[in-house]
Amino acid sequence: MKALLITLCFAVTGFCQVKTEVPSVEPAAKAVTVEMIKIHGTALEGNLEGNAVDRDAIVYLPPSYSSNKKKRYPVVYALHGYSIGAEQWSKEIHTPQVIEGAFAKGAQEMIVVLPDSKTVHNGSMYSSSVTTGDFEQYVARDVVQYIDAHYRTIPKRSSRGLVGHSMGGYGASRIGMKHSDVFGSLYIMSPCCMAARSGGPSNPAMDKALEEVKAPADSAKLNFGQRAQLATAAAWSPNPKNPPLYLDLPSKDGVPQQSVLNRWAANAPLVFVHQYIGNLRQYRAIAIDVGDQDGLRAGAKELHEILNTYGIANFFEIYSGTHTSAVAVRFQNFVMPFFNKHLCAGAGCQ
Numbered sequence: 001m002k003a004l005l006i007t008l009c010f011a012v013t014g015f016c017q018v019k020t021e022v023p024s025v026e027p028a029a030k031a032v033t034v035e036m037i038k039i040h041g042t043a044l045e046g047n048l049e050g051n052a053v054d055r056d057a058i059v060y061l062p063p064s065y066s067s068n069k070k071k072r073y074p075v076v077y078a079l080h081g082y083s084i085g086a087e088q089w090s091k092e093i094h095t096p097q098v099i100e101g102a103f104a105k106g107a108q109e110m111i112v113v114l115p116d117s118k119t120v121h122n123g124s125m126y127s128s129s130v131t132t133g134d135f136e137q138y139v140a141r142d143v144v145q146y147i148d149a150h151y152r153t154i155p156k157r158s159s160r161g162l163v164g165h166s167m168g169g170y171g172a173s174r175i176g177m178k179h180s181d182v183f184g185s186l187y188i189m190s191p192c193c194m195a196a197r198s199g200g201p202s203n204p205a206m207d208k209a210l211e212e213v214k215a216p217a218d219s220a221k222l223n224f225g226q227r228a229q230l231a232t233a234a235a236w237s238p239n240p241k242n243p244p245l246y247l248d249l250p251s252k253d254g255v256p257q258q259s260v261l262n263r264w265a266a267n268a269p270l271v272f273v274h275q276y277i278g279n280l281r282q283y284r285a286i287a288i289d290v291g292d293q294d295g296l297r298a299g300a301k302e303l304h305e306i307l308n309t310y311g312i313a314n315f316f317e318i319y320s321g322t323h324t325s326a327v328a329v330r331f332q333n334f335v336m337p338f339f340n341k342h343l344c345a346g347a348g349c350q
Contacts, residue, residue: 126171
């Protein structure tokens with residue numbers, strides 16, 4: 001389990017995101033409209049943790065949305081990291097400023113949506129689990145269908161972009177690989193949790209702390225690493241016959257549980273990417289970026305190299321920065337221009 005803990009520790013700074021550079025305010029920027037909404041998750045109904053089924057989301061409508069009633073817009077769906085929800089991530093990437101700034105610098109107007117996937121253990125991993133609820137389908141189906149039904153979108157895959165950072169980068173990888181019928185362009189920022197976990201030595205103190213949890217709400221008393229371990233187990237090794245948490249842990253009584261680790265490995269994008277090469281070939285464009293001081297850079301680079309092996313064009317950059325230092329700047333100056341270039345906005349979108 002040492003490898004898992006190292007990965008989570010590298011990602012902690014990303015999840016907390018306390019040191020983020022803020023791009024300068026663009027003087028010609030026009031205001032976007034911010035709407036705080038609820039989206040019902042059919043895919044989340046009946047989840048064993050009792051996670052909310054009607055979930056918060058933030059929608060940013062471009063400056064011309066209210067005045068040009070006939071215009072329809074591409075949509076970017078942006079996924080937050082572990083331990084934070086959509087509202088906190090909006091503060092950390094400095095929306096709406098970065099969206100307004102991108103428009104002022106020449107990006108076409110788009111709708112930007114931040115769905116929320118925070119759970120009782122602080123994160124869904126954007127995975128499919130009876131314990132947490134099926135957040136993969138929630139994002140790819142429920143959220144997209146709601147936005148198309150309630151806003152003037154261009155309801156075509158070529159006009160939908162998916163981006164995420166850290167746990168959200170994992171989510172963008174996972175959802176992007178499996179749902180190329182929904183999204184047309186993909187941007188993966190500093191993705192966590194890409195590689196399969198090794199068994200390694202157990203952590204007796206963690207094992208004891210987790211075994212003492214008697215109810216999901218007790219998770220709030222745990223430290224970051226312990227809580228992240230529960231979130232991962234709830235997402236990747238659910239067990240409806242193992243109350244009260246309805247999950248299987250990767251070690252028990254100090255002994256790694258290989259059957260559980262195998263289930264975790266099955267959820268590693270670097271393991272299952274080879275099954276979705278056909279889907280990945282359908283994207284108009286794919287981008288991956290990561291900081292040169294980010295402990296998650298190896299996984300991002302390996303994904304890039306796998307795509308290259310299969311001849312799948314992808315933009316890859318290791319930029320100067322930590323896991324979090326440039327996320328707001330990257331969103332304004334790289335993510336939004338990427339979708340400006342690759343999302344279809346015309347009448348002929350397919």
